[in-house]
């Protein structure tokens with residue numbers, strides 16, 4: 655997934671917001687983005703030797719585990735902003751892995767050995783490589799997520815402006 659991680663984190667954060675603190679939205683958006691920050695390592699350090707989904711941040715087992723720990727932390731410290739933010743951050747990472755499974759190879763059993771999984775294959779028809787993803791029909795799902803996030807943002811902003819009018 656290329657462009658929909660931040661918007662998907664926004665949508666997930668909006669869904670979580672009533673139950674948690676006001677820090678939920680940015681934490682969730684950050685969590686939905688963080689698994690791909692390993693791309694800096696991939697390009698700048700590793701020299702593209704290892705698929706970036708094989709580093710530890712895209713391990714799907716990491717995110718539910720962190721979510722459970724954050725839930726336990728918040729149950730012990732109900733007033734902890736850090737626990738609330740972590741409980742928003744971790745599902746953002748899980749959402750990232752689910753969305754990447756659409757067309758990106760995800761090693762769902764990692765760190766155990768296994769094969770990568772992608773729901774749909776993207777044939778290599780164009781150069782540069784990323785055009786294959788942008789011109790594949792699954793990119794419409796990314797555009798739909800972006801459009802939904804923009805719509806929800808505009809609706810929420812409209813509500814806030816209405817609330818502040820005298």
Ligand SMILES: [Zn+2]
Nearest residue numbers: 655689690754
């Ligand atoms: Zn990713």
